[in-house]
Amino acid sequence: MIPLSEQKETIMIYVAVTVVAIAANALVAGATFIRARFISANLGDLDLPEAGIPVFAALQALGAVGLTAGLLGFAAVGIAAAVGLVLFFGVALGAHLKARAYRSAASPALFLALSVAALACAVIR
Structure with a gap:
């Protein structure tokens, strides 16, 4: 059995990594929805259709929501969201x-x- 102090450390790391992932994904999803200049420049390098950009933002926002659900006790949802974000x-990155x-x-x-860090922490937790 894992000592209680190590369990607390693992949970604290999981929460910290997941909160950072939630905040980062939510902020960039919001910036994508409003077509922030830095997002447009980044996506402009890829020659993507305009209609796809809100879909990318929605997927990223849903990932943040799923990670939040994982923090709130729905572990399977959090893991699924982290897997989705990794994919x-x-x-x-491949594009x-x-x-x-x-x-x-x-x-x-x-x-x-x-x-990947959020997924690893969610699985280990």
Whole structure:
């Protein structure tokens, strides 16, 4: 059995990583919905159809909502949301690399790393 002090540490790390992931995804989803200049510049490198941009924002926002549900005790929903975000940002990073948009590839790479960390913490918890 894991000592109580280690359980508390694990939970604190899970909460901290997940709160950061929720905040980051919610903020960028909101910025995408309002077509913030830095988002438009990042997505402009990929030659994406305009109609797809709100879908990307909605998927990211739903990921943040799912991570929040995981924090509130719905562990399976939190894990599913983290898996979805890992897939979303894995595809986003691949799209940036395929388009040779290296300048803007750091953003999806950072979010992918954050999503992997949130997933790992949710599974270990």
